[in-house]
Amino acid sequence: MTAYAIFIRDKLTDPAEFQTYSDTVGESFKGHPAKILAAYGKQEKLEGIEPDGVVIIEFPDIASARAWYDSPEYQAAAKHRWKAASYNVVIVEGV
Template identity: 80%
Template sequence: MPAYAVFIREKLTDPAEFQKYSEVVGETFKGFPAKILAAYGKQEKLEGTEPDGVVIIEFPDAASARAWYESPAYQQAAAHRWKAGPYNVVIVDGL
């Protein structure tokens, strides 16, 4: 069953670190079956606190999503994201 990695940025606090992340994150997908469905696009808040940005990435299953997230390449890139601002990140199974 498909699974989705969902990244919800609360607030961008360091644009320079986010720029570094943006420059390297694409390379982390090489060798992983990932499809980016949404990435910091226009959003419309319907309930709750409006996030600063949302990313949704589809994988064939949760194990593939976790393998990408835990890969050394992504963890190295993520170090810049962690400095760029607070995020909530989840992997959720699809239907």
């Protein structure tokens, strides 16, 4: 069943580290069946705390999403994201 990796950025604290993440994360998708559906686009908050940015990535299933997230290539890029900002990240199964 389709799964979605959702990244919700709370606060950007280091733009230089985030730029490094942005420059390197694309390579991590090679060989993974991922489709980026949204990435830091215009948003309209309806309830709760407004996030600084949102990314939604579609995968065929949870296992595929975890395979990408846990891959050495993504983990190498993610180190820069962790230094750059605070995030909430979830993988959710579709209906």
